[in-house]
Every structure is written in structure tokens, then in C-alpha cells.
Amino acid sequence: MHLVTTSSNMPFDSSLANNFAGIRTPFYYYDMALLALTLDAATAASGKHDYHVHYALKANANAPVLAAILRAGLGSDCVSGNEISRALQAGFLADTLTFAGVGKTDDEINLGLKHNIFSFNCESVAELEVINQLAAAAGTTARVALRINPNVHANTHHYITTGLDENKFGINTWELDAVLQQLKHMPHIALNGLHFHIGSQITDMSVFQSLCVRVNELNTWFQDRNIVPSYLNLGGGLGVDYTQPDKHAIPDFENYFGTVQRFLEPLPNQQVHFELGRSLVAQCGSLITRVLFVKKGTNTNFAIVDAGMTELIRPALYQSYHYIQNMTSDASEIESYDVVGPICESSDCFGKAVNLPLTKRHDMMAIRSTGAYGEVMASQYNLRDKVKSIYSDQL
Numbered sequence: 001m002h003l004v005t006t007s008s009n010m011p012f013d014s015s016l017a018n019n020f021a022g023i024r025t026p027f028y029y030y031d032m033a034l035l036a037l038t039l040d041a042a043t044a045a046s047g048k049h050d051y052h053v054h055y056a057l058k059a060n061a062n063a064p065v066l067a068a069i070l071r072a073g074l075g076s077d078c079v080s081g082n083e084i085s086r087a088l089q090a091g092f093l094a095d096t097l098t099f100a101g102v103g104k105t106d107d108e109i110n111l112g113l114k115h116n117i118f119s120f121n122c123e124s125v126a127e128l129e130v131i132n133q134l135a136a137a138a139g140t141t142a143r144v145a146l147r148i149n150p151n152v153h154a155n156t157h158h159y160i161t162t163g164l165d166e167n168k169f170g171i172n173t174w175e176l177d178a179v180l181q182q183l184k185h186m187p188h189i190a191l192n193g194l195h196f197h198i199g200s201q202i203t204d205m206s207v208f209q210s211l212c213v214r215v216n217e218l219n220t221w222f223q224d225r226n227i228v229p230s231y232l233n234l235g236g237g238l239g240v241d242y243t244q245p246d247k248h249a250i251p252d253f254e255n256y257f258g259t260v261q262r263f264l265e266p267l268p269n270q271q272v273h274f275e276l277g278r279s280l281v282a283q284c285g286s287l288i289t290r291v292l293f294v295k296k297g298t299n300t301n302f303a304i305v306d307a308g309m310t311e312l313i314r315p316a317l318y319q320s321y322h323y324i325q326n327m328t329s330d331a332s333e334i335e336s337y338d339v340v341g342p343i344c345e346s347s348d349c350f351g352k353a354v355n356l357p358l359t360k361r362h363d364m365m366a367i368r369s370t371g372a373y374g375e376v377m378a379s380q381y382n383l384r385d386k387v388k389s390i391y392s393d394q395l
Helices: 015-021 032-047 065-070 079-091 106-114 127-140 173-183 204-221 253-263 278-282 312-317
Strands: 026-030 050-055 073-078 095-101 119-122 142-149 187-193 231-233 271-276 285-296 300-303 322-325 334-338 347-355 364-368 388-391
Touching: 015 173, 015 285, 032 065, 032 253, 050 106, 065 079, 065 253, 065 300, 073 079, 079 095, 079 106, 079 127, 095 364, 106 127, 119 127, 127 142, 142 173, 173 322, 187 204, 204 253, 204 364, 278 285, 312 347, 322 347
Parallel strands: 026 388, 050 073, 050 271, 073 095, 095 119, 119 142, 142 187, 187 231, 231 271, 300 334
Antiparallel strands: 026 285, 285 300, 285 364, 322 364, 334 347
């Protein structure tokens, strides 16, 4: 493990690049001071309203990152058995662990039952039936939240929209009467919560307002049937500023949680939970890479770097934008480059027509805001080596 000392205000320029001398690129760089500030802001804003926050491991399951999140007092949100194991190994308590996912295997469900986790977020009648059967076999009762599809549009990329009737996630509202009837015959299920998650990278607070209004309606629907779940889980989805990561390094958690506080109407003693991922970790991470070659094309220049879609698949997968900086060039001349990787796929491109200082071989670049869905989605396609992670301080 390489460790580099810096502050959260360190610019991505030659002064930081000098700290990386001798470290083989590409690698992930984590600003642990910025992570701590982000967690402080999130916990301060949520704490004002006694909200409970679970960290979504799918965003980043890196051990030092998890350790910082654990110290901040957050619970965990998992979507696989291995994530459950990673969370428990990191020290998260089982009674703060939620387990979501549309396709839980029997082994994964049994793992959750074994550790008596806080909640299974259930997404179908078929899943409820299996959990009831497995809980009966284990001689226990599973705490369950129904993940309900509120049919609220998140106004985000269709690959990361999850709350519409057309999506694979959640129980549709027209199924709820039948679900309640079937739950009467599931003695090993304890319905404790209602769960919602409508998508990711949401920056328009009116979307969360709409979600709150819909949750209020559904909460009332259950209350009219003499069912008052002990908590409402609004999922996550708060976005970050990929275009100006330094100007907006910490998301506006005050506005986010404040919007929920203004529009959500929980019943007396009903807790409110969240499952945040990207907003907590995206800005603390960057992918550091070096230029291998500069190639003159017919209509553009190519800056070919040693990182590829194997280290950051988001641009190739759904054309996401990441701010790219040349950390070492001091040239005043600006040129436009397509910043591309070495993988044998035309989609292996981090950015097109990126304006950068005149760039040459061996220049070091930072691809910003990769702390979420960067390292955790890495692959070894083309038999690439798994790259290292570098931390700004020693945990």
C-alpha cells in the first residue's frame, strides 16, 4: 500500500505529481482528508433530523475508505453476499446493515439470516416466499422492507434509473394488495419498513420532493390498512458535480436532507433511513494516468494514456463525463485531445475534444471524481494487471 501525505486543498498540478514520483501508473488516488470532510458534512446535515444513513458499498468497497465511513458512524447497504461479508469484516454492525438487490441467491439470503441483519429490502413476491422458507428452515424471522416502485422519474441516465414501472426493480403499486394478502401466510417474515430507490446521480431536488410526496401517499395507504412500518427508507441517488470537482467538492447535504425534512411526512416514531454511496466517496477519488503517446489524427489529436476502461468503465458504459487535468504540463498553448486508453475497444475513451495544455509523452493526468464506481467496477479485460490504490494519509 502506497501512502502520500497531502491536504484536501492540494491542487492537481506538478506539486502533487511530484509526490507520485516512482509510483507506477495507472493508480487510484484517494484524498482521505476530503473524504473525512464529506462525511462530516453528511452526518451533520442528517443528524439535525435524526436520519439514519447507510453507506452503499457498491460505490466503493476499498478497505481504508470503509474504515473512514465506519468511524463516521454510518451503517452499511449491501447488494451481494460478498458485500455483506466485506461490511462485517470492516466492522459494520449487522443491525445497521440493509441488504438490497433484485436477485438474491439462497446462500446470500442465508448469510443475512445467519447474521440477523437489520433488513432485507425485498423486491418481489417470489423473493418474499423464498426468504420465508429459508427463515423457517433456519428457525428465525427475517426483518423485511418492501421495496416499492413509486414510478417517479429520476431525470438521469436510463442505465441508472431504477424507480419506473418499466425497470426491473421493486414491487409495483398495483401488486401491493396481493402482497399483503400473501404476507399473512408468511409467519417468518416481519414487515418493518418501506424502501424506495429511484436512481442515481440526481441533482434536481424537485425529484426528491416528488419522491417524498409519493412516499407519503404510500405510507398513508399502509396506515389505512392498519400497517405502520417502523421506518421509511428513501434509498440514495444524490449526485455530485463531475464538471467542477474542486468548486463543488462536497455535495449540498443540507439541501438534500432539508428537502426531505420539508416534504416527507413520517408518522410518529417512524424512522427515516437513507442509502448514500456516490455522494460520499466520488469526489475523494481520482484515477492517475500517464500519457503513452500523442497521436495526430485526421480531425483530432489523441492523447493515449496507460489507464483504460478496465480502470474506469463509466465513460464507455454510459458516456459519463469526468473532468480531466494534465498535472505536469506548464505549456500556455491549449490544444484539443481525445483522451483514450489502450484497450482494444473503440469505446475505450475518457473524453472527446478535451482542452488541455500542450500534452506530450509521460505527462501525468488526473481523471477526477472516480471515487465512486471506479475501482469497484474494475476488470482485468485484456489480462490487464489490477492497479494499486494510493492514499493521502495513513489510516
